[in-house]
Amino acid sequence: MIKNYFKITLRNLWKHKGFSFLNIMGLAIGMTAGFLILLYVGFELSYDTMHTKADRIYRVVADIQTPSEKIQADRPAWAVAPNLQREFPEVEAAVRLLDLDMLVRKDNIKFKETKAVAVDSSFFQIFDFKLLQGDPKNVLKAPFEIVLSKSAAEKYFGEENPVGKTLKIMDEGYVAKVSGIMEDIPENSQIQADVLLSMTTFTQNLQKGLDDQWGNYSPAAYILTTAGTAPNKLQSKFPDFLERKNGEEMKESQMFVTLFLEPLKDVYLRSTRGGNGGGNINNVYIFSIVAVFILLIACINFINLTTARSVERAKEVGIRKVVGAEKGQLALQFIGESVVICLIAFGLTLALTALFLPYFNTLAGKTVSDGVFSSPIHMLLLLGISIGIGVLAGIYPAVVLTSFKPVSVLKGRFSSGTSGILLRKVLVITQFTISISLIIGTLVIYIQMQYMRDQELGFNKEQTIVLDTGAKPAQKVLKQSLDQLSGVLSTSLGSSVPGAENAAAYSEMENKNGDFQVANLDLYFVDENYIPQFDFKLLAGRAFSKDFATDSTQAMVINEKTVQLLGFTSPEEAIGAKFKQWGREGKVIGVIQDFHFRSLQSEIKPLTMRLEPRGTNLIAIKVSPKNIPQTVAAIETRWKDILPDQPFEYYFLNDFFDRQYRGEERFGNLFLNFAVLAIFISCLGLLGLAAYSTMQRRREIGIRKIVGASVFGIVNLLSKEFLKLVGIAFLIASPITWYAMHKWLEGFAYRIDMDWWIFLEAGLLAIIVASATISFQAVKAAIANPVKSLRTE
Known part of the structure; x- marks a missing residue:
């Protein structure tokens, strides 16, 4: 029986190749977009999760209150980290990280290393960056010791073993000894370094006394707490600690410091302070919602197209019921067919994802995934979603087509009823509410980005080259x-x-x-x-x-x-x-x-x-x-x-200044691409409903043509109903999107006002797109031979 159902499914798909292609492709495109966003969101949420002790690692940050302002610093003073470790048993280890632009030379090889970081020797005890060579407990203890990433080691030493060898560092050409080699730090780490330099190089040699400085805020600081330590309880002890160590200096300078602990896993996405690598939890939320929206649109689209096709099979079901088929068998057949189609779409999704993943990585500005099969959990989740969509899409036609009387169908009087029509209208309104929201969001993001680029900056940045000597x-x-x-x-x-x-x-x-x-x-x-x-x-x-x-x-x-x-x-x-x-x-x-x-x-x-x-x-x-x-x-x-x-390096100031907006530009480009996909899939859903409605009214259209109705009149008749649905969607989408984009714009100190014309333009664009989609089916019905439509009457 299952084999027979499978044959029927394939025959129906082949019999209506165009319809089947639209159905499968629409779902596959929706799931591909959802899968790509899922990979992006998963990558963003994976930052700093590679550390086994991540739940006990905290970044130390400071609020500095002066008589004029409150400064929210992303780092404490030099003396804070070592003193926290000495003063509090709850602090198992502490490390400072000082970003450097450091000249590194070996013979004729010289590079300005922008990913150079000076760190305390506890670095590898706190973070799980893998050392390929060297002892994590002893590397970086002595002044002028360095650890190279695997890539940096190959750059300077080729195939040689660099451990024990030396490089010249900084403009002064200090001799530094390579004490270890580490794996390249993964991209989903907010700490990025190709060269690690021992912090004692500064504290014991180049700038002695840094460990006692309470007013110099240069290095970032992290602590590892002991198991079971409550961060809030530890944080509550910091005011007394600062008063003991630095109270007199704070009063004298009128700069009062408060220390806070930020969980390592929150630093990249949730920190409002500088130096967090540019992550934005709001963008993650937005893309997660967009993914849900696109999958929802794809599901609605699939249900609409499946429903439209199911009407053509009413007589088939009537005959099967006459010859003894039970409701359960028929329902299983329809649900099974729907699931098979979804599995075909799932396979196509994997192919499309593999095809577009390199482009998506470029668009995102980072390698969110090396390949489709590198994220098996996400792939299994998508498989479950596709099967779920298939079951949901198959339930409605199964229930409707198995509940009617076969005599009525065989006489040509089948109708799905008002409840079915209402459901499909609700689905279309939902689709276009989402699509119009995405259109408005895209317009707001684009206009905001353009506003930032066109804003009068107060200085001339054109034709200016910058050199760092x-x-x-x-x-x-x-x-x-x-x-x-x-x-x-x-x-x-x-x-x-x-x-x-x-x-x-x-x-x-x-x-x-x-x-x-x-x-x-x-x-x-x-x-x-x-x-x-x-x-x-x-x-x-x-x-x-x-x-x-x-x-x-x-x-x-x-x-x-x-x-x-x-x-x-x-x-x-x-x-x-x-x-x-x-x-x-x-x-x-x-x-x-x-x-x-x-x-x-x-x-x-x-x-x-x-x-x-x-x-x-x-x-x-x-x-x-x-x-x-x-x-x-x-x-x-x-x-x-x-x-x-010195290696010759330069940049143009206008390009350098514009880099500040690359994160927002990438966000805008990603948003635009997925908005276009959502609108495209919505149009497929609208096409399905138009096809269904046209099929239901083919006799009415034939009679109207015979009595003299024009093609324009019939197109207008069929389009008017759907455009009302788009209008309702616009009224729902506008206030929701206004609120969402208002919250997004709050992240900009200088921002646009969301004028009414943005919403009007989005509404008109949606109507134009919907009209073009509906007109295709309406014109096709209007120019059809009315004799064929009335032959069954």
Whole structure:
């Protein structure tokens, strides 16, 4: 019997090849999209789960309260981690991680390692990064010891065993000994490193006294707690600890610190502080919902198409009932057929996933999966979903077609009833509610991204090349040499450029009341050319100038936010205000207009600038837009002549600044692709319902044509009902999507307003797409020969 059912299934599929293709392909596309999103979500949630002690590892972070603001730092002071381990038995181990951009050399091989991290020797005791060579308890203890990743070891030593050999590190060329080799750190780790340097290199050699510094917040810190330790209880002991260790200094500096513990597994996705690698739990939630929506649309689409096809088989079922078939047998046949179709769609899903996975990895900006079969749990889950869809889709036609009287069907009077019609309408409304929501979401995301790109930044970032000289003594010579190139319009020195990390300095600033106000202010070290080269607008006072000798020791330029912080009502009032900052004292000589030196996701903060050429490491080069490749080649030649030991690396400022939005751009592109898929699958569902409705009304259409109805009139008759459903879906989708996108936009300090036209445009687009889909079936019915429609009457 089962063999017979299987034959009937294949015959029906082959008999209606076009319909079967739409049915299977629609479901397969939906499940492929759902599977890809499932892989993405699974990858995002897998960050830092490779560590067996992950449930006991916490990142130590700090809130710093000053009289002016509260700073939410993603790291504590240098002294915190080692003192926590000494003071609290609940802390089994502690480690600090200091990110480095470190020059590494071996003979003629030299690289600027951007994934270099200085760590304490407890690193491999806390984290489960596998050492291929070396003792995890002893590596990285002595100063100038390094551990290389497998890839880095091959880069510098090829097939040789590097353990025990040496490399030259940093600009000074210190000799460092390789004490271990580790496996390449997986991509789903927020800690990324190809070179690990012993922290004792700094604390015992290069910068002695760091272990006792309570006001320097450079390295990140993690602790491993003992089994059974309650983090909240441990955290409650930190205020007394800080008071004992640093109470007097906090009172003196008016900077009061509070320490918190963030679970390791929450750092990547849930932390609101910097340095979390760019993960966003809200995006994970959104994509999870989108996956559910797409699978739901695919399921609805499959049910609609299956229902439309089932009407054609009413007479078949009637005959089978007449010859003795029982309801259970018929129901089993329909459910079985539906499951078989879903299993075919599942197989096609695996093929499509394998085909599109490389493109999806590129779109996501990371390798979320190496292959379809690398995630067996997800694959089994998808198999279960496909079987479930098959059962659900088969139940409705099974119940309807097995419940009617065979005499009625054989006389041609079969109808599924009002309840069936209502169900299909509800399903279509649900489909288009989701589709319109995705259209609105896509428009909002696109407009927000465009708004961020078009926003007036307050500075000129075009045709600017940035070089990092590492504050080498030859920097000034290189700058003077570059000024002589024909393609170079101007050069300037700075410790940072807009879009890059910058220092924050403990500052005492004279406010409107004449008092010195304590604040932690962002700080740029610059030269005299920096402000004019970037076209910062001067609102009051003057910029730095070589005509004033005291500018290099006693002058400061501030932005508007600093003026507001100090309580001045106008930029002019701030001119002459005194400051004390990092051992320098002087006066404010100028105020510049606020500019976005960070992403538009962050509000502009108070910023100070000081003339300090010896504290700069970057050369910003404004070049002519003509013959840029030749200009870059000329710059490289000068670099190699003056800094032969340094690898030549550069970037264009506009590209560098725009990198801040790549995460949002990837999110937008992924969202757009899945929205298009959802709309496409919805249209297939609408096509199914249109086909069903047309089939039910074919006699009515034939009579209308005979009495003179036009093709347009019939198309309008058939389309009107469905467009009403799309209109209802629009009314449901608009307020829901407005709320969801409003919450998403709250993550941006500078954002668009969701104007009414966005929703209207989404609604019109949905109506156009729906009309095109329905018209295909309606026109086909309107031009059909009415004689064929009436022959069975």
